[in-house]
Amino acid sequence: MPNSKTTTCQINATRLYSSLETLGQIGRYTDAETGLQGVCRLALSAEDGEGRRLVLSWMRELGLEVTVDRIGNVYARRSGLRPDLAPVMVGSHIDSVPTAGRFDGCLGVLGGLEIVRTLNERGTETQRPVVVAFFTDEEGCRFGTDMLGSAVATGRLALEQAYDLRDREGLRLGDELEKIGFLGQADEKVAAPYAYLECHVEQGPILGAKRVDIGVVTGVQAISWQALTILGKSAHAGATPMNLRADAGLAASRINVQLRAMIASGEYGEMRATMGCIAPQPGLVNIVPGRVEATVDLRNPSDLHMRKSEQDLLAFYEQVQSEEKVEIRWRQTARTEAVAFSPSLQQRIAEAAQGAGLSHQPIIAGAGHDAQEFARICPSAMVFVPGEYDGISHNPREFSTQQQCANGIHVMFEVLLQLANEIAF
Numbered sequence: 001m002p003n004s005k006t007t008t009c010q011i012n013a014t015r016l017y018s019s020l021e022t023l024g025q026i027g028r029y030t031d032a033e034t035g036l037q038g039v040c041r042l043a044l045s046a047e048d049g050e051g052r053r054l055v056l057s058w059m060r061e062l063g064l065e066v067t068v069d070r071i072g073n074v075y076a077r078r079s080g081l082r083p084d085l086a087p088v089m090v091g092s093h094i095d096s097v098p099t100a101g102r103f104d105g106c107l108g109v110l111g112g113l114e115i116v117r118t119l120n121e122r123g124t125e126t127q128r129p130v131v132v133a134f135f136t137d138e139e140g141c142r143f144g145t146d147m148l149g150s151a152v153a154t155g156r157l158a159l160e161q162a163y164d165l166r167d168r169e170g171l172r173l174g175d176e177l178e179k180i181g182f183l184g185q186a187d188e189k190v191a192a193p194y195a196y197l198e199c200h201v202e203q204g205p206i207l208g209a210k211r212v213d214i215g216v217v218t219g220v221q222a223i224s225w226q227a228l229t230i231l232g233k234s235a236h237a238g239a240t241p242m243n244l245r246a247d248a249g250l251a252a253s254r255i256n257v258q259l260r261a262m263i264a265s266g267e268y269g270e271m272r273a274t275m276g277c278i279a280p281q282p283g284l285v286n287i288v289p290g291r292v293e294a295t296v297d298l299r300n301p302s303d304l305h306m307r308k309s310e311q312d313l314l315a316f317y318e319q320v321q322s323e324e325k326v327e328i329r330w331r332q333t334a335r336t337e338a339v340a341f342s343p344s345l346q347q348r349i350a351e352a353a354q355g356a357g358l359s360h361q362p363i364i365a366g367a368g369h370d371a372q373e374f375a376r377i378c379p380s381a382m383v384f385v386p387g388e389y390d391g392i393s394h395n396p397r398e399f400s401t402q403q404q405c406a407n408g409i410h411v412m413f414e415v416l417l418q419l420a421n422e423i424a425f
């Protein structure tokens with residue numbers, strides 16, 4: 001059915017969608033449970049190599065000048081009338097989690113190429129160069145560090161440190177990069193772009209539930225991960241009196257319930273907390289667990305609230321240790337500060353959406369994205385598009401419609417065109 005919103009759309013929605021489908025064929029598998037087609041293109045796997053080569057071929061077809069840097073990030077440049085000016089960069093990633101759909105990351109990259117295709121077709125020249133980029137191992141599933149390529153490019157992570165990361169099989173990242181043919185020559189430190197833009201699927205239910213077309217991303221939440229080992233004493237479930245137990249399982253449960261109570265208290269702002277792994281040992285019906293391995297995932301848009309929640313949680317560990325006669329060992333496995341995106345770019349995104357008759361609202365990013373790395377070196381912003389099925393992502397059911405994808409890239413196109421034609425921000 002024709003949608004009045006499409007009349008102002010600057011980009012070719014069908015062509016964009018079909019490029020997403022074509023890339024989604026690489027690393028495809030059939031999900032045994034649902035029969036749906038999923039995508040598995042783990043970073044630096046053979047499938048990632050194949051996906052990369054396909055996208056590179058499209059970049060070259062568009063006449064872009066392609067550069068591969070020493071961490072395997074790929075930059076495709078369309079020259080400007082003033083090639084001396086810093087480029088406007090559009091980017092994201094094409095690696096995936098093991099059970100992915102075809103939109104996460106790919107929309108941002110292939111959307112960038114669709115923008116270039118549109119500029120080429122119309123013979124539109126811009127003052128500034130336009131660069132479409134994809135970054136190595138955004139997902140972090142294989143080597144344990146997410147936003148790896150963009151973190152190296154923007155100086156948060158040292159190149160040698162990144163090369164020496166190993167996957168579960170002990171394979172070294174630097175070697176794997178070479179194996180798929182993407183150990184490039186270019187300096188891994190990227191020169192600061194004029195601005196960085198990224199379009200991404202929301203990966204959450206908010207926009208879809210409200211039928212909002214465009215999420216204007218305000219920033220990325222602070223993330224804090226802990227790995228816990230709780231040591232108690234294994235004991236017979238029938239023979240050991242309750243007052244003589246050191247139940248590691250109970251201690252883990254108390255921490256989980258405490259997290260929920262902290263959220264309910266309202267003292268920690270927009271805190272989110274998850275214990276995604278709670279593994280009691282020996283894990284048998286009639287044995288008090290003597291040991292639990294567990295994880296804690298904390299998210300918060302405010303660094304202040306995040307720090308308070310971390311401090312109070314550690315104090316609670318002390319309390320549980322003494323009350324339950326257990327030992328709680330913890331280590332930080334990930335920690336990133338909250339990132340605020342450029343207010344000026346957010347405003348432009350909202351205006352571009354408005355101009356196209358698209359509904360929009362501010363939204364915080366729940367997951368990590370390459371844009372947060374670029375926010376350290378240049379004005380950066382993100383556009384979210386809604387996903388169907390409650391915005392499920394990292395799952396074969398991940399799905400955004402052709403219209404939803406096109407809406408997001410249209411907004412990017414409008415903002416990019418403004419930025420690429422101005423001399424000063």
Ligand SMILES: [Zn+2]
Binds near residue numbers: 105138200
């Ligand atoms: Zn992503």
